[in-house]
Structure formats: structure tokens, C-alpha cells
Amino acid sequence: MANKAGRNHVMLSYQWDHQAVVKRIKEELDRRGYNTWMDLSNMTGDINQAMAEGVEGADVIVMCASNAYKVSFNCQKEMGYADAKRKDLIPLKMEKDVEFDGWLGPIMGSKLWIDFSDEMKFDKAMEQLYFELTAKGVQVMSTKESNSGLVSMDVDSICEWLVGLQLDESIVTTFRQNCVTGEDLVALTEEDLMGDDFKISQFKTKKILRKRDEILSELSTGVSPSTPKIISNSSPTITPRRTESQTKSARPKVIFGPPKDHGTSSWTVGVVGKKGNNPGEFNCPLGMAWAPSGRLLVADTNNSRIQILNTDFRCVDMIILPPTGTFPQPFIPWDIAISHNSLYFVYDAGNKQIIVLNDNKEIIRTICKGENLWSIALMGDKILATDRGGHRLTAFTTTGEKIAEIKGDEVQVGRFESPRSVAVTNNNEIVMSHNHGINIYNSDLKFVSSFGSESCGGPQLCDPTGVCIDKRNNIYVCDRGNNRVIRVTEKREFAVVPTEIVDPEFIAISDGKTTRIAITQTWGYNHVALVLKTRKSSKKIRSEEITSPVPPEK
Numbered sequence: 001m002a003n004k005a006g007r008n009h010v011m012l013s014y015q016w017d018h019q020a021v022v023k024r025i026k027e028e029l030d031r032r033g034y035n036t037w038m039d040l041s042n043m044t045g046d047i048n049q050a051m052a053e054g055v056e057g058a059d060v061i062v063m064c065a066s067n068a069y070k071v072s073f074n075c076q077k078e079m080g081y082a083d084a085k086r087k088d089l090i091p092l093k094m095e096k097d098v099e100f101d102g103w104l105g106p107i108m109g110s111k112l113w114i115d116f117s118d119e120m121k122f123d124k125a126m127e128q129l130y131f132e133l134t135a136k137g138v139q140v141m142s143t144k145e146s147n148s149g150l151v152s153m154d155v156d157s158i159c160e161w162l163v164g165l166q167l168d169e170s171i172v173t174t175f176r177q178n179c180v181t182g183e184d185l186v187a188l189t190e191e192d193l194m195g196d197d198f199k200i201s202q203f204k205t206k207k208i209l210r211k212r213d214e215i216l217s218e219l220s221t222g223v224s225p226s227t228p229k230i231i232s233n234s235s236p237t238i239t240p241r242r243t244e245s246q247t248k249s250a251r252p253k254v255i256f257g258p259p260k261d262h263g264t265s266s267w268t269v270g271v272v273g274k275k276g277n278n279p280g281e282f283n284c285p286l287g288m289a290w291a292p293s294g295r296l297l298v299a300d301t302n303n304s305r306i307q308i309l310n311t312d313f314r315c316v317d318m319i320i321l322p323p324t325g326t327f328p329q330p331f332i333p334w335d336i337a338i339s340h341n342s343l344y345f346v347y348d349a350g351n352k353q354i355i356v357l358n359d360n361k362e363i364i365r366t367i368c369k370g371e372n373l374w375s376i377a378l379m380g381d382k383i384l385a386t387d388r389g390g391h392r393l394t395a396f397t398t399t400g401e402k403i404a405e406i407k408g409d410e411v412q413v414g415r416f417e418s419p420r421s422v423a424v425t426n427n428n429e430i431v432m433s434h435n436h437g438i439n440i441y442n443s444d445l446k447f448v449s450s451f452g453s454e455s456c457g458g459p460q461l462c463d464p465t466g467v468c469i470d471k472r473n474n475i476y477v478c479d480r481g482n483n484r485v486i487r488v489t490e491k492r493e494f495a496v497v498p499t500e501i502v503d504p505e506f507i508a509i510s511d512g513k514t515t516r517i518a519i520t521q522t523w524g525y526n527h528v529a530l531v532l533k534t535r536k537s538s539k540k541i542r543s544e545e546i547t548s549p550v551p552p553e554k
Contacts, residue, residue, distance in 0.1 A: 011054045012038040014064035015072050018094045023164045031214050033140030055082045059138050066094040083107050090132050092116045136389045137372035153182030267498050268532045272313045275526035277303050279315035282526045287335030288518050290510040299333035306333050319361050327351045337378045347373050367400025375421040386419035404445045414439050414447035421466045426473050433464040466507035478504035501529045
């Protein structure tokens with residue numbers, strides 16, 4: 001049988017040989033609050049109806065590709081229908097030797113796959129999948145919806161859920177004999193399961209109840225949030241500013257490697273933070289922005305907050321929005337831009353909106369509601385934004401009205417797919433990364449030039465992501481597929497920044513006596529990488545401040 005299809009579900013398309021792994025993926029997605037659809041019957045019964053239910057109701061389809069998947073008539077038929085319906089796709093690689101060719105080639109296009117072929121790296125692959133789902137605007141169910149889904153499960157669905165927990169067949173049989181539905185499961189206690197009716201061991205009882213409670217519990221941010229004041233709406237209190245003494249005990253150590261000479265400059269590379277929810281700890285940090293004060297704002301995405309680091313890279317303040325009440329979905333900060341008058345523009349991927357705050361962290365307004373964005377930047381009184389899934393570059397006013405838009409598949413010159421980051425040069429040219437390179441536009445969104453793709457000459461970029469501009473109008477590009485950062489001058493001279501960082505995703509730069517570059521990395525990296533460039537004539541870093549670099553903590 002298939003899971004009951006519903007609106008806004010994530011469809012898992014797979015071949016029977018990999019059902020165990022796909023069930024595990026489904027279980028993790030369910031635990032996070034996603035509404036999933038997966039056929040569990042090996043396509044028996046009304047195959048066409050099952051396919052139609054899954055495909056037509058899907059927000060996104062997760063394609064679990066294997067060699068058996070490629071030769072399966074039903075899988076090919078399913079993906080052909082999904083392609084005809086123009087459904088968004090996230091490809092997973094279930095076997096190391098599978099090639100995305102044949103009928104898979106046109107469906108894949110230039111999409112990047114996620115590697116699920118190594119069981120030891122399952123958790124990292126899941127983080128990548130969560131990242132992609134969030135980027136495509138797929139929302140988790142509210143607690144009420146999630147609870148309702150559990151309560152409405154029938155006996156067969158409960159038994160399938162137990163099988164997914166890898167419990168003994170005897171336990172599944174006992175649940176079936178007792179006709180346990182979702183409503184019954186919610187009411188069961190430890191005493192019930194260990195009693196005469198079920199006779200389940202204490203260890204397995206606790207496992208069942210723990211997994212049940214994870215579904216029933218609200219999605220937690222892992223912190224006790226204070227809430228900022230909201231102007232012209234409800235008025236919760238502002239997040240208290242931490243003093244130096246309050247944050248000293250929680251300060252992470254910034255670890256830098258020894259300086260490296262590069263011509264007239266020395267470079268040092270280090271990281272700050274580790275996984276956690278204390279000040280200075282991160283859970284999948286993404287977009288960043290430097291404030292005029294020299295402080296760095298970091299979107300601590302999976303902790304549902306923004307951390308503010310001082311010039312010593314210590315967390316001295318945070319912006320935390322309420323997880324419930326103010327917005328219908330959890331606050332998921334994705335990217336940040338700061339205006340010349342110190343307004344903070346934050347893209348909230350959880351609620352598909354841009355939140356505008358003043359320097360006191362008071363919410364002034366929410367704009368661009370319903371927009372599925374990836375990156376934002378400011379150009380005077382305009383907001384520039386990329387929509388990766390919709391292949392768009394859009395200009396809005398700072399109050400949220402749409403001014404102009406480019407769709408990558410509708411233009412004759414400068415075509416692009418899956419735009420990522422956007423930045424603005426000092427002479428108001430717009431720089432945008434996309435799957436195949438970098439496009440440059442004038443202030444009216446008219447195409448000017450491009451670089452980084454095979455047809456443009458120069459170094460070839462592979463999956464470029466973050467872009468930023470320094471005060472000399474140099475463009476910095478995260479060349480993620482090549483695990484490097486590129487600096488490009490106005491004369492299109494290229495140089496590699498010695499970052500030694502893998503999977504760079506977002507980048508922000510601050511110029512001064514010391515050039516400071518902050519980089520976050522894709523998916524499961526839980527720190528901010530820092531690159532400092534100092535002139536040889538400037539003050540040297542004291543030897544006691546330098547320790548040996550350590551492997552990035554993930």
C-alpha cells in the first residue's frame with residue numbers, strides 16, 4: 001500500500017531493492033515534520049492511480065536513483081509523468097556506480113545529486129536533503145497537522161511505522177492483533193506496552209514511546225528564545241544584549257593557522273564555533289553580513305536565530321524570533337543584508353518572507369510574503385533577490401513591491417539556471433552566481449557580461465555559490481565544486497584566495513587595515529570559516545594568538 005497522499009507532500013520515488021534505506025529517509029523526514037508520500041507495496045494494485053496520487057500532490061519529488069531504478073519501467077514511467085507535470089526534483093545517488101545517463105539524463109539536467117550510497121555518511125546526506133528541501137520552500141507541518149496525521153493512522157499504517165523502526169515481527173503482529181490505531185498509540189503508556197496485552201521489553205517499549213513522542217512534540221529550536229519587540233503588531237520583549245562578562249564563559253576559541261606569505265600580504269585561515277545552541281555555537285549557519293560597526297551577523301539557520309559577533313569573533317548579541325505565535329511557521333533565517341541606514345533585511349525561509357528590523361532589533365515590517373528566495377542584496381532603495389527553484393532574479397522596493405524580474409529560461413542572452421547568490425558592485429552592477437557561471441547586469445537588470453562558464457574563457461567554475469564585493473570592486477566567488485574561493489578583478493584577472501576550505505556556500509567581506517572574509521559551508525558544517533589578509537607593514541599577529549589549525553568540526 002502507499003502512504004496517504006496529502007497536499008504539500010514530499011514524494012519518495014525508489015526501486016524496491018533500496019526500500020530499507022528509503023524507509024529510513026522517510027522516518028527522518030517524518031520526524032522533522034515533513035509530510036511524506038512513499039509507495040510501500042512494490043506497485044501492486046492500481047499502479048497508475050498510485051503514481052498519479054504521489055506525483056500530482058507533491059511539492060517536490062526525491063528520486064532515489066540506482067542501477068535497478070534505471071531499468072525499472074514503472075520508475076521511468078513515474079519520472080516521465082513528474083517531468084511532464086514540471087515537478088521539482090531532488091536526486092539521490094543510492095549506489096556509487098550509478099550513472100545519470102539514458103532516460104535519466106534529460107530529467108537530471110544540471111541538478112546536483114546527494115550521495116546516499118555510504119551508510120556511514122547517512123546523517124550528513126540527510127542534512128544535505130534538509131538543506132535542499134528548505135531551499136525549495138518545502139515547509140514542515142505545524143504541530144497540530146503532525147499530531148492529526150498520527151491520530152488518523154489506521155492499523156496498517158501503524159504496523160508499517162513499526163517496521164520502519166526495525167522492530168521484531170512479533171511486536172508488529174501483537175500491535176495488529178490488538179488493532180492499534182494512531183489514536184490508540186497516542187494513549188498507550190509504558191505500563192500498557194510492558195503489560196500482559198503486549199509483553200514488550202522495557203528497552204523496545206522506550207524506543208516506541210520515544211519515537212511516538214518525537215512526532216507529537218513541537219519542533220524545537222534548542223534554545224530558550226527571547227523575542228524582539230514588533231512595531232505595530234504584538235509587543236513581546238526585546239532580546240537582552242549580553243555583556244562581555246555574561247558571554248565570556250561561553251566564548252569559543254578562534255583557531256587560526258600560521259600566516260602564509262602571498263606577495264605583499266599575509267593570509268591566516270581559521271574557524272569559529274562548533275555544533276550547538278550556546279552563544280558562539282552554530283547549527284548550519286548560512287547567510288552573513290558585516291555591519292558598519294565591524295560586527296558580523298550570521299544566520300544560524302537551524303538554531304532559528306541570528307548571532308552577532310564582535311570584532312574578536314565573539315558572540316555578544318543575538319536576534320531570536322518566537323517559534324510560535326508571531327509567524328505561522330518556525331523562523332528560519334537564510335540570508336541577511338544591511339542597509340546604509342542600519343536596517344537589517346533578513347530572509348526567513350520558514351515563512352517565505354523578508355523581515356525588516358532596525359538597529360534595536362525591532363521588527364518594522366514583513367515584506368515579499370510567499371516568495372521562495374535564496375539570496376538577497378541591497379542596491380540603494382531596491383532589494384535584489386534570487387529564486388533558485390524558480391530560476392529568477394527579481395528586484396523589489398524596500399517595502400516589497402516587485403519592480404522587475406528576469407527568468408533564466410526566457411532570455412535570449414545570459415541564460416541561467418538555479419541562481420544562487422547576488423551582490424552589488426560599487427558602481428551598481430549586479431553580480432549573480434548560477435549553475436553555469438557568473439552573470440553581470442546593470443542597475444536596470446539588463447545583461448552586461450558573464451564569466452566562469454566554458455563559453456566565456458578563463459577559469460572554469462563548478463557550481464559557483466556565494467558572491468561578494470570588496471571596496472576595490474573585486475568580485476569574490478565561492479567556487480564550491482572546486483573547493484576554492486576565486487577573486488576576480490574589474491579587468492577579469494583571476495586569483496585563488498588561499499582559504500583551504502571545502503564546500504564554500506555563503507561569503508561576506510569587510511575591508512579595512514585587515515581584510516576579513518567570512519565563509520559558511522554547505523549543509524552539515526557548523527562553524528564560520530574566517531580568512532584574514534594583512535599587509536606586511538601592518539601590525540603582526542602575536543605568536544601566542546596562533547595555534548595549529550584543526551579539522552573543521554561538523
